[in-house]
Amino acid sequence: MWGLHPRKQVRSLAVGICAVVVAFACGNGGGTGTSNEAAPNDQQVLRINDGTEPNSYDPGQQTYTYEAAVGRMTFQSLLLPKPDLSDVQPGAAKSYDVSSDGLTYTFHLRPEAKWSDGKPVTAADWVYGWKRVLNPALAAGYVDPFFDNSVAGGDKYGDVDSKSSSAIDTFLNGLGLSAPDDHTFVIKLAQPAGYFKWIATLWVATPIRKDIVEQAAGGPVASNDATKAEAWANDAKTIVGNGMFKISEIVPKDHVTLVPNPQYWGGAPKVQKLTYYFISDANTAFAKYRTGDLDTYTASTQNVQLIRNDPVLSKQAKLYPKLTTFWMTFNEKKAPFDNEKLRLALSKSIDRDKLANNVLNGTDKPFSTFIPQGMNGYDASLGDSQKFDPTAAKKLLADSGVTAQQLSQFKLLTRDTTANKTVNEFISAQWQENLGVNIGIEVIDSKTVTSRIRKGQFDIYGPDGWGADYPDQQDWFDIFLSTACHNLNWGCPTLPGYDDNIKKADSSRNESDRNSMYKTAQKQLIDTAAVGFIYQAAEYTLIKPYVKDLKITAIDDQAIPGDLFYHDIFIAKH
Amino acid sequence: MANQAVGGRPFGGARPARRLLAPSSRAGALTVFIVRRLLWMLPVVFFVILITFILMHLAPGSPWDRGGGRQLSANVVQNLNVRYGLDKPLWQQFVLYLWNVVHFDFGLSYQYQGKTVSSLLLGSWVYTFTLGVLAFCVIVPVGIGLGVIAALRQNTRVDYVAMGFSTFGASVPNFVVGMLLIIIFGVYLYTLTGGAYSLPVAGFGLDDHLIMPVLTLATLPTAFIARLTRASTLDILRQDYIRTAWAKGLPERLVVLKHILKNSLIPVVTALGPTFAFLVTGSVIVETVFAIPGIGRSFVTAVLSRDYTMILATTVLFSVVVAVANLVVDVLYVFIDPRVRLS
Numbered sequence: 075m076w077g078l079h080p081r082k083q084v085r086s087l088a089v090g091i092c093a094v095v096v097a098f099a100c101g102n103g104g105g106t107g108t109s110n111e112a113a114p115n116d117q118q119v120l121r122i123n124d125g126t127e128p129n130s131y132d133p134g135q136q137t138y139t140y141e142a143a144v145g146r147m148t149f150q151s152l153l154l155p156k157p158d159l160s161d162v163q164p165g166a167a168k169s170y171d172v173s174s175d176g177l178t179y180t181f182h183l184r185p186e187a188k189w190s191d192g193k194p195v196t197a198a199d200w201v202y203g204w205k206r207v208l209n210p211a212l213a214a215g216y217v218d219p220f221f222d223n224s225v226a227g228g229d230k231y232g233d234v235d236s237k238s239s240s241a242i243d244t245f246l247n248g249l250g251l252s253a254p255d256d257h258t259f260v261i262k263l264a265q266p267a268g269y270f271k272w273i274a275t276l277w278v279a280t281p282i283r284k285d286i287v288e289q290a291a292g293g294p295v296a297s298n299d300a301t302k303a304e305a306w307a308n309d310a311k312t313i314v315g316n317g318m319f320k321i322s323e324i325v326p327k328d329h330v331t332l333v334p335n336p337q338y339w340g341g342a343p344k345v346q347k348l349t350y351y352f353i354s355d356a357n358t359a360f361a362k363y364r365t366g367d368l369d370t371y372t373a374s375t376q377n378v379q380l381i382r383n384d385p386v387l388s389k390q391a392k393l394y395p396k397l398t399t400f401w402m403t404f405n406e407k408k409a410p411f412d413n414e415k416l417r418l419a420l421s422k423s424i425d426r427d428k429l430a431n432n433v434l435n436g437t438d439k440p441f442s443t444f445i446p447q448g449m450n451g452y453d454a455s456l457g458d459s460q461k462f463d464p465t466a467a468k469k470l471l472a473d474s475g476v477t478a479q480q481l482s483q484f485k486l487l488t489r490d491t492t493a494n495k496t497v498n499e500f501i502s503a504q505w506q507e508n509l510g511v512n513i514g515i516e517v518i519d520s521k522t523v524t525s526r527i528r529k530g531q532f533d534i535y536g537p538d539g540w541g542a543d544y545p546d547q548q549d550w551f552d553i554f555l556s557t558a559c560h561n562l563n564w565g566c567p568t569l570p571g572y573d574d575n576i577k578k579a580d581s582s583r584n585e586s587d588r589n590s591m592y593k594t595a596q597k598q599l600i601d602t603a604a605v606g607f608i609y610q611a612a613e614y615t616l617i618k619p620y621v622k623d624l625k626i627t628a629i630d631d632q633a634i635p636g637d638l639f640y641h642d643i644f645i646a647k648h
Numbered sequence: 649m650a651n652q653a654v655g656g657r658p659f660g661g662a663r664p665a666r667r668l669l670a671p672s673s674r675a676g677a678l679t680v681f682i683v684r685r686l687l688w689m690l691p692v693v694f695f696v697i698l699i700t701f702i703l704m705h706l707a708p709g710s711p712w713d714r715g716g717g718r719q720l721s722a723n724v725v726q727n728l729n730v731r732y733g734l735d736k737p738l739w740q741q742f743v744l745y746l747w748n749v750v751h752f753d754f755g756l757s758y759q760y761q762g763k764t765v766s767s768l769l770l771g772s773w774v775y776t777f778t779l780g781v782l783a784f785c786v787i788v789p790v791g792i793g794l795g796v797i798a799a800l801r802q803n804t805r806v807d808y809v810a811m812g813f814s815t816f817g818a819s820v821p822n823f824v825v826g827m828l829l830i831i832i833f834g835v836y837l838y839t840l841t842g843g844a845y846s847l848p849v850a851g852f853g854l855d856d857h858l859i860m861p862v863l864t865l866a867t868l869p870t871a872f873i874a875r876l877t878r879a880s881t882l883d884i885l886r887q888d889y890i891r892t893a894w895a896k897g898l899p900e901r902l903v904v905l906k907h908i909l910k911n912s913l914i915p916v917v918t919a920l921g922p923t924f925a926f927l928v929t930g931s932v933i934v935e936t937v938f939a940i941p942g943i944g945r946s947f948v949t950a951v952l953s954r955d956y957t958m959i960l961a962t963t964v965l966f967s968v969v970v971a972v973a974n975l976v977v978d979v980l981y982v983f984i985d986p987r988v989r990l991s
Contacts, residue, residue, distance in 0.1 A: 130761035137718070213728045218721035232723035236730050300731050304762030326771050327941030328851060353850055353939040361830045361849040365838040489716065520716070521709030521954055528713070541717065561719055 110622065112644045115346050119645065120621065121369050122634055123359045124350040127327050132307035133280045134207045137215035139541075142277045143631035144350060147332055147640065148190075148315035149280035152181050152200075152259070153271060157625045157639060159397075159449065159545040162271045166195070166281070166316060166339075167259070170274075176266030176583045177226075181274070183257045188337035189283060190320040197253030199281035204261075205246045206282055210236040211298045216278045219552065220543075224270055226250030226262040242297035268583045272544035286314050318343045318641050327352055344644040363616055371616045372633035375493050378435040378614050390616045392635065393437060397446045397545060397628045398611040402486075402501065402536035403527075403565040404603075410481075411533065412568070414602050415474035420534075421460045421606030423467035423508035424501055430609055433500045439610040444550065444596050446610045448628045451547040451592055459601045464508040471509050478511045484533035485516040489523045497537055501608075527564045535564060537608065542629050547592040551576045554595075554604060567604035620648035678982065682975065689971045696967040697749070697960060701742055704951075704959050710734075711758040711954040732758055745960065754964075755957035759950070765961040769943065773965075775852050776935070776942035780927035782858060783865040787923065791870040792916060795877020796909065802882065810874060817871030826864040826937035833860060850939035861938045865931055869923045876919055881912040914985050921977030925970040 250262025290306035426440035442457035624636030838846035930944025
């Protein structure tokens, strides 16, 4: 997944007090009138808060949204999502063909494409870049499940001795990746995958320049030498990409500056300087926006009301949904949570409208299905069995045979962010109010929570959730496969027939068949309360009025509005 | 003993200890003292590494566990363990780490791919050190100044104002001080001047970027030093030799500077050592509020992400800084406190 809803991960210190302090300063934010005419080039500057510094500037190593935000600018994938997310569109490849058996994807690369240093992009660069992602010694985070499960030969990834360069070379050379000519990149799949076109949109799989890697490493790089293989990505000078921007400056932990890549096949973007700051404190970022030093700011929950009450700021605010949903995970390997009626009772006793409107400031959307609104597969009518109904919930609890006293020994586990804590306090209070059940909350640091849920050491965990890597249902339903038990499928529900159904849907190339199979699966997840679905996330973002032509989508990186389509945005005169 | 009879200075007796040594032998003793203390730092650092190593491995979660969402697959985790040597038994990892540290190799960061911990530490310590030293330059004159003035003008308005400030500084947490400054000199000033000027609210620069972080960082220690100086000065003011100094008719300047201040600063110097160490090892809160890429924030990030090599190197650095600061204070005693002997 793309990382949890960034607004929920606000690492504000002492949020409560700061919110009060900020409230004192409820003044004007400095809104100015703007025209639609572009400002001169020296004012084509866009300043964004990316929140956290990327762990690496090598796109193959990037897994978090704050990393992808930069990776997507400097490197371009084969295909791109359409702005309405309905399908893919050409990216670095101008077109692609799929063989009749669905196993061979042939990407026709743009012959005019150049690297930021002016050299032509060749299919060999693509093969090299994809092989790097699949190189076990480099241990790329996103290799699984996207690449080892799809590319032919990738299933042996786990068997390769990552210390042996010859074993790695044998594995990499056996992969279904080839370059029959300079402008054709062929990928053979292990099995048909109706979703593979979306894998080709991931920021992770890009071409990489072998000569640059070797130059930065000071000579040829053995396949098992990860340190040498990554040296190029630590210096702005050697980060040569095929994206529309190139890095001009990296100030560690502070900011990275991007400038247009004049060699980009689509022409250089209009914005002349793009700065991503790494400010982790939401209130500091807010102050920076208000003093005119940031051009967008995604509000943390505690600042939403303040913005709404401000006559200037409220006009700059935009609310847009994300392809991110949240739910409560029950540990179904453990009694009494293996009891379906109990799970349904717990889910049906949560007033999601109240949660969304009172606790989450009316920005997020009450929700009781799995696939989010704005994506193929969304169907609100499937959610009836989990909808708020305290009377039915009481009856279900009585029918389940589990008593309130039994339940009082269990805890609701969450990661230590203020937003998580607030949501869980509300849910715990709802169970008390609507079921007379006392389930306390347990707030623990994030790493410890992960280590516990991986071992199944929890009763109920939440808000758990998912954000789309790409808008295909395969990315969602794979979560609840029994093979993902204790990996992403933390609660390990028993779902008869689910795995077969999903595997068939994933490998089918017939969209309507896939939709129907995924629908069956979604109904099964909801009706059995495999998890308790609670809300769909949205972003409440301030955008300076002079930032023009943003194409905001529901999968923008790190709550940065419109970042998937930065090519045409511009700064208007102001 | 005729010479005594004619009133010469008594031989021996109550002379200050430091005068017992000739300058050259005194310097020699000081060198021995410093070298001995530096050697003592080796076992200190060893135990710091040992304890940190044990604690961080005891902490639940591994560097490869993620905060939420998609977790790394078992195969990737295995490959990462091999890449960073975490597949070896713990004792081997410890011995290997010590061996590398002896060679000044602190390893690669687990969080920042392909970057050495030393380069990351050096990169971020520059910011922290600059802020710390500047804050120290504010704390010493302001803290001591306020304390001395408050003591000399005890129970007057000056005293109340100085102590009021230091009570405020000591009791208001620094994230509140930081946020208040940001709101007043950032947001309000920006609005008041119609967007023409405000102090920068985030980031580092050798300009007006420094004002708010330095003030925030200095508030608490200044308050602390002011209170300490006041108490210690009041104590000295009641001493007989001060009464004697006044009685001799010495000018106020001389009494205050030579007799009062010199003696009242002894406990203050003791406190300034750890204060300096505290400042230059960074404040996670100040660095977070002002988005300064310093070492305090790096340390907390490293702990939260279980970046083992970064945690160890930072802890070693902190322990060395604290040990050196204490050593400097001990050496300073020799010069300011005549009762201290180098033995």
